Structures are given as structure tokens and as C-alpha cells.
Amino acid sequence: MAGLSAQYSASSPLLTSKVRSFRSSAPLSIVSIPSRRISHKGIRIRVPLRVSNVAATEIATEEAKKKAKESQRPVYPFAAIVGQDEMKLCLLLNVIDPKIGGVMIMGDRGTGKSTTVRSLVDLLPEIKVVVGDPFNSDPEDPESMGPEVRDRVAMGESIPASTTKITMVDLPLGATEDRVCGTIDIEKALTEGVKAFEPGLLAKANRGILYVDEVNLLDDHLVDVLLDSAASGWNTVEREGISISHPARFILIGSGNPEEGELRPQLLDRFGMHAQVGTVRDAELRVKIVEERARFDKDPKGFRESYKAEQEKLQQQIGAARSSLSSVQIDHDLRVKISKVCAELNVDGLRGDIVTNRAAKALAALKGRDKVIAEDIATVIPNCLRHRLRKDPLESIDSGVLVIEKFYEVFS
Incomplete structure (x- = not known):
């Protein structure tokens, strides 16, 4: 080892000649990268400093979004889906009023659950967001702002805003907790002394839609994370003594097959509505579905065209319903009857009452009315209460039928 170090010492002629030949044969353009020397646990290292160009970053981001949109696989049009009216209605009502609390879709395999949910992307309206903010912060609502934006507003800074479509985020079954919640950048915290947060899927889904396919197969630790965020509307990450919170208000949509396992009651109660999907039995309808799918697979662009x-008409209808939702009224006697149905069905808590009122108002807005009628309540109440009833293992009647029977008994 001593001979080796002597052979390649700084004053070695061999090393000097190697450097000269390298310089003459391969001239390099050396770029000076700003760096900072730090010491951590007795180890001295040099860390490059990140140089950010806001304008260049924004342009690059827009170009990346454009290229990503062009390269995306075409989505099956929502208007082209045959049947499954209950599932489609629940999805539309949640887009009109996100405070309904999402929808759980349970049914047989191969019934178009995930196709229908993903087709909703084309119909999602635009919202105002703060430019460059990873949490899709609302520039006008302090409750929907990330911590950095809130600090900037408190300091009196002008916040640049733009409009973007509501995002839909897929939550994979095998996702890690760090990928879902986000993680603290310990390196940046050590080098620069700031709380550097790498946002996760919950940050991306804020003010958007979080979709979990096969939600009944989701790991328990991820279910706990979803329960926490759905209950509080905030996601808190604590790592190495550093704590960071950000808003995480999203429309939670889940789908699954009941034969593959039941959902935990705590998570099931967090879904505002519950839609049951069955296999189409009508032969003519089945043929139509097969033909439409074949047309789409053959020429996706032409099929979408x-x-x-119909898609644009549906988009306008949703936009008009969202605008008029605040002016829709529901009479006091109808509210009393809704609560009476919930009480007589022994529904735990008041979440069923609240969701039924919201869903009925959203349906009235979708139909272009400013007042809720009993027919609106009859349409939505099975979806709002079906999954909240206490299960009787000996009961052979569908829970939705029980809700409808009680509705007609009270509203007669």
C-alpha cells in the first residue's frame, strides 16, 4: 500500500504525465457548480446547492404536462357507458358537491367500475389554484391553503393564481406509507436548515379525487392513513423530530368486489354514498356494450370524437349545477322526514342525515331546479343509507330495499 500511494502521490512524475496527456487529448468545458461544505456526525462532505429558475421551471412544467397529455392512453367517454345509472349518478353528484364525501362502488368483476370512474376525468371542471404550489392551494380560501402559501398571504404578498382541471389520483394497493403521505427531506433539513417536504399522493389529491381500486384489499396501515385524512381534512407527517401538515381534502372513490373481502366498517362509513353494480342480464344491452368496446379499441380517437x-353537454350541465348548488333549497318538513327515516332504521350518527340532504340538493341542481322534491330524496336515499345499516346475518332482503320501504312508509 505504501508503494502504491507513493506511485500516485501529488509529486509523482507518472501522475503528472497522465494529467498532461489527458488535458491535451480531451479538452473539457468545466462548469463551476456552487457547493457548501458541511459536517455531520464527524464526516465532512461537500453538497451541491440547488439553483432554481422559476420562469424556466414553469415553462418546463407546462411543456411536460402538454407532452404527458398527448402521450396518455385515451379514456373511454363517460357518455358512452351503457347502463349502470346508479353508479354514474353517484359519481356526478360527488363532482357537483365534493362535500358529499365520495362514493363506494361494489359489484361483480368485469362490470366497468374502474372504467366508469376513470372516464370521469374528461368531465371534471376547472378550479383556481396557486401557481407552483404542490397542494393545489385555493388562493381565496385560507382553509384550503398549504402552509407556505398561508405564510405568504400573512406577509401581504400577492399570490399568482391560475386555473387547472380537478385532478384524479390513483392509489395503488402496493404503495408505501411514505409515497402516500409524503416524506421529509432530511438532507435538505441538515444542509439548509429548512423543513423540506417531498409531497405524496395525498398532497396531489388535495381538492381533487383519490381513487382506490380494489379498496377492500388495501393494507390496514394505508386504511388508517386514509381514515385520518378523511376525518380531519389534513395530513400530518412526522419524521426525525420534524412535523409538517398540509390540507388533504379530496373526494374518496373506491371500488371492489364483495366476494374478495369486506371493507372495514370505519372506512366504509367515511364514504358518503354507496353504489351497487350488477352484471347486465339483458342480451341486447350486453351486445351493445361489446360492440361499443370493440369500436373504441379499434379507433379510440374516432370513438371519442x-x-x-354529448360529453360537452354533460360538462356544461355539471358546471351549471355547481354554480347553482348554493341557491337550492330543501323544505323543513322534508328534512324532518329524512331524519325520521334515519332514526327508524337505527342509523348510527348523523352522517346519514347530512349526506342525504346534500345529495338531494345536488340532484335538484343537476336537474336544473332550485328546490328539492320528494322524488329527489327517493332517488338518492338508498345510496346514502344502505351501507350505514346494522347488518343482520339472517336478513335476506337487500339493505337498499329496506331503505326504500321505510322511505315510502314515512313519506306517504
Whole structure:
């Protein structure tokens, strides 16, 4: 080892000649990278400093979004989905009023659950967001702002805003907790002394939609994370003595097959509505579904173009319903009857009453009315209460039928 170190010492002629030949044969353009020397646990290291160019970053981001949109796989049009009216209605009502609390879709395999949910992307309206904010912060609502934006507002800074479509985020079954919640950048915290947060899926889904396919197979630790965020509307990450919180208000949509396992009651109660999907039995309808799917697989772009008018009409209907939702009224006697149905069905808590009122108002807005009628309540109440009833293992009647029977008994 001593001979080796002597051979390549700084004053070694061999090393000097190697450096000269390298310089003459391969001239390099050396770029000076600003760096900072730090010491951690007795180890001295040099860490490059990140140089950010806001304008260049924004342009690059927009170009990346554009390229990503062009390269995306075409989505099956929502208007082209045959049947499954209950599932489609629940999804539309949640887009109109996100405070309904999401929808749980349970049914047989191969019934188009995930296809229908993902087709909702084209119909999602635009919202105002703060430019460059990873949490989709609302520039006008302090409750929907991330911590950095809130600090900037408190200091009197002007906040640049833009409009973007509501995002839909897929939560994979195998995702890690750090990927879902986000993680603290310990390196940046050590080098720069700031709380550097790497946002996760919950940050991306804020003010958007979080979709969990096969939600009944989700790991328990991820279910706990979803329960916490759904209950408080905030996600808190604590690592190495550092704590960071950010808003995490999203429309939770889940789908699954009841044969593959039941959902935990705590999480099931967090879904505002519950839709049951069955296999289509009508032969003519089945043939139509197969033919439409074959057309889409053969020419996705042309198929989407043939439904463009219907999609735009549905988009306008949703936009008008969202705008008029605040002016929709529901009479006091109808509210009393809704609560009476919930009480007589022994529904725990008041979440069923609240969701039924919200869903009925959203349906009235979708139909272009400013007042809720009993028919609106009859349409939505099975979806709002079905999953909240106490299960009787000996009961053979569907829970939705029990809700409808009680509704007609009270509203007669």
C-alpha cells in the first residue's frame, strides 16, 4: 500500500504525465457548480446547492404536462357507458358537491367500475389554484391553503393564481406509507436548515379525487392513513423530530368486489354514498356494450370524437349545477322526514342525515331546479343509507330495499 500511494502521490512524475496527456487529448468545458461544505456526525462532505429558475421551471412544467397529455392512453367517454345509472349518478353528484364525501362502488368483476370512474376525468371542471404550489392551494380560501402559501398571504404578498382541471389520483394497493403521505427531506433539513417536504399522493389529491381500486384489499396501515385524512381534512407527517401538515381534502372513490373481502366498517362509513353494480342480464344491452368496446379499441380517437357533443353537454350541465348548488333549497318538513327515516332504521350518527340532504340538493341542481322534491330524496336515499345499516346475518332482503320501504312508509 505504501508503494502504491507513493506511485500516485501529488509529486509523482507518472501522475503528472497522465494529467498532461489527458488535458491535451480531451479538452473539457468545466462548469463551476456552487457547493457548501458541511459536517455531520464527524464526516465532512461537500453538497451541491440547488439553483432554481422559476420562469424556466414553469415553462418546463407546462411543456411536460402538454407532452404527458398527448402521450396518455385515451379514456373511454363517460357518455358512452351503457347502463349502470346508479353508479354514474353517484359519481356526478360527488363532482357537483365534493362535500358529499365520495362514493363506494361494489359489484361483480368485469362490470366497468374502474372504467366508469376513470372516464370521469374528461368531465371534471376547472378550479383556481396557486401557481407552483404542490397542494393545489385555493388562493381565496385560507382553509384550503398549504402552509407556505398561508405564510405568504400573512406577509401581504400577492399570490399568482391560475386555473387547472380537478385532478384524479390513483392509489395503488402496493404503495408505501411514505409515497402516500409524503416524506421529509432530511438532507435538505441538515444542509439548509429548512423543513423540506417531498409531497405524496395525498398532497396531489388535495381538492381533487383519490381513487382506490380494489379498496377492500388495501393494507390496514394505508386504511388508517386514509381514515385520518378523511376525518380531519389534513395530513400530518412526522419524521426525525420534524412535523409538517398540509390540507388533504379530496373526494374518496373506491371500488371492489364483495366476494374478495369486506371493507372495514370505519372506512366504509367515511364514504358518503354507496353504489351497487350488477352484471347486465339483458342480451341486447350486453351486445351493445361489446360492440361499443370493440369500436373504441379499434379507433379510440374516432370513438371519442363521436361522443364529443354529448360529453360537452354533460360538462356544461355539471358546471351549471355547481354554480347553482348554493341557491337550492330543501323544505323543513322534508328534512324532518329524512331524519325520521334515519332514526327508524337505527342509523348510527348523523352522517346519514347530512349526506342525504346534500345529495338531494345536488340532484335538484343537476336537474336544473332550485328546490328539492320528494322524488329527489327517493332517488338518492338508498345510496346514502344502505351501507350505514346494522347488518343482520339472517336478513335476506337487500339493505337498499329496506331503505326504500321505510322511505315510502314515512313519506306517504
